[in-house]
Amino acid sequence: MRNYFQKAIYLLLFITFFSCSVFAQVNSPYSRIGLGNIFPTTFSASNGMGGLTVAQFSDLFVYGNNIQYTNPATYSFLSKTVFEVGVYANFLNLQTSTDEFTSGDANLSYFAFGFSPNNKRSQHDFGFSAGLIPYSGFQYNIQQDSLNVTDTLIGTQSINYRGDGTLYQFYGGLGYNYKFGEDSIHKATYHNSIGVGVNGGYLFGSLENITVASFPDAGNSFSTKYVRGTDMGGGIMNAGLTYQTTFGKYDKRDIENKVDTLYTLNIGASFSPSIQIDGTQSISWFTVKKFDEVEQIVDTLLIKNDTSTSIVIPAQFTAGLSFNNFKNQDGSKTKFSVGAEYTTTLWSQYEGFQYSDSLANSYRIKIGAEIIPSREDKTKRLIPYRFGAYVGKSYVVVDGEQLSDFGITIGSGIPFGISRLNIAANLGFRGNNAEIQETYANFSLGFNLNDLYWFQKREKQ
Template sequence: MRSVRPTTNKNFLLLALSSLLLLLVVETKAQENSPYSRYGLGDLIPAQNILNRGMGGLSSAFADYQAVNFNNPASYASLKITTLDFGLDYTSRTLNAQNPTRKFKSANLIPSYVQIGVPLSKKRNWGMNFGLRPISRVEYNITSTTRLAGIDSAEYNYFGNGGTYQFYTGMAYGTKSLSVGFNAGYMFGNKQYTTRFSLINDSIAYKSTNSSDTTHFGGLFLNLGIQYKIKLSKSTFIRLGAHGNLQSNLNATRNISRATVEYNSSVGFQNIDSIYFGENQKGKITYPAAWGVGIMFEKEGNWMVGAELNSANWNDYRYFGMADKMSNAWTARFGGQFIPDDKSPKFWQRVAYRLGTSFGKDPIQLDKTLPVYSVSFGTGFPVRRNVYSNQYTAVNTSFEIGFRGNNASNIKENIFRLSLGFNLSDIWFNKPKYQ
């Protein structure tokens, strides 16, 4: 007789550590070009796992026995099996500038997150999670040229890179109806901004000026979540959810450099004279509070549909006491999921089909408000030998088409994002035992 011995194999830990290494290595090599990442802490990365993104990002009132929903930590109380969850994003951006007319294109492939959800009790609704995920990215390289009288032109080069990350652990406890949970951890990152100004003339070689700011920061953060389940019948129910993070004051250290530079064909630009250098300047970066509330109608194992509202107080963002071109943001989300028959022997009957949309206001506030809107659809493929197998691994996909800005703003951004997520149950790493 074949049975499964419930002991964790070393391969599970090895795969978890390999996924963490992949997140760090691939992230450092990703390339893109987004002028909007100049503001705040950079372009914000979607704060949901791949499964939820396929439904327009619904996550406040979402919980599942296998899916690890880090956006609302109260959902950890629903975990029933140990799950390694990690995701990858391929993002393509096209930016169209109106005045002057220009177009920027870029694409990148980066990990979305890596996390492990663990049920802490078979008898109680008690679970935990720990993981690492990127919060934002800074990556741009832009050149702007202006004609000047008496000189051919003036050229401005803007460079930026960096990113913000969260390493977190969370826990949740629940009754039959109510679940509460938290995430706590360390938020850290860096950002570097450089501006180079050059005068260009056919007969005169002018020197250029280079201005560079490099900042490293880090600090603690806390997220809270709550969910309440209302049973309507034997298999249908309503789940209400709310979550939010407190405002965080991150410790920051920056170096500022102002210098005259000269171009050398063999080494590129090099410093000729240092105009100003400020080293190890201490300060704070204020990361704003945010919240989300949602409702989900669900028939267990068949369908779910819901709505959600998110808001973030980016007007409170500060960098060394200075405000940026940021304002409060909000997003409304609608979406759902449908599984034809989760007990069917036919594979396509057991696939989860997801659809969603979102719209709202971006936190960046330039001359005008930047509207954002998107549509998404996704799938969840169960990976089992047969319908009665104890294997619960799933492969999730999400396809998103989004827009930021409009014809009234100077830059309109079109975004296409393809995401792939893997929910790997530890049953894959257990050793079979015959008796």
């Protein structure tokens, strides 16, 4: 098992180094608004199922050992010690009435650890998870040229808007579930469970806006450069609930007829309250000029450092359900999981250093499925296939109209030992009648590294 971990880590480091070296940065003009592009808090397995999270849990489903940050109550359903590490590649195509532009980037996307004793014969189960995931980021580089009609000697005025920086969230969470409704035939087997969980964390990072105004037609002219940088950090939290009921038939003594038609209905919900995050802001304003393509400061017009500021992170609510069949560990019958989920974020609560009055409450409706086909040969690996779709409204408002956002997803999981490599692809569209239409393709690669024995005492040989 240790060899699997070692090889996976080496492969991850290689992929991360390669991705960071090859790709530049996605250029999304809409990320200039609010806190930028909001990154998903899902991992690769969920990405293939439309982003389903809060009701995707089961300690008995073959491929259920995935960390679901959105709902910390699910941590108690982890069946093994698990490490989750992921990388992503994003490609974005921008279209206007006159132009088209394509950009892309790739990087490490998340790192998380989870553990649960998972005592199936006990009425009480606990779980824990901790990790680091991105929250949002500025990803734009916009060039705007216009002809100065009042002064023909100046000619074209060029304004460049650039944004960079990422906010991250480090979290640690606990989950607990209580089992009830004992089976009258199979003692210490329960039909129902209810769970609660909470994450506490720290949101931190830096965001920077740069605006440069220049006059390319005037050879000896100077440019003005405005830089605003914001550093922030503060505590965050979210809580979750789970309910699971099991029904159907299972009799491990009836080997000939293989009576194993057990199903679960999972219901999950999570809530993140609105929280104020403190920070500092620095503003600089320069006159600059390029000498041999090197930008040099000619004059300093304004420097204002470490001004106290704050932002209000909006509240978010998610609810979902899933229907699953499980047991039948030999793989002789097809397994499946289907689910649906609704998420809304109250961006009208957002207060920040810019664009506070142009954000709207967002929502997303997601559906997804995972299918594990049956196998006749027990030596063959069980491979899941995942599908999903989503539709909703972004928090971005352009010309009084809220932008639509929809897409489709596919994914799979390649097993090695008791661990696996999850892959997912997402093709989506953001826009409506706005001037800029975005078509994006996201690819995620996640290592789900499991080990049964990290916290178990081993017998001496």
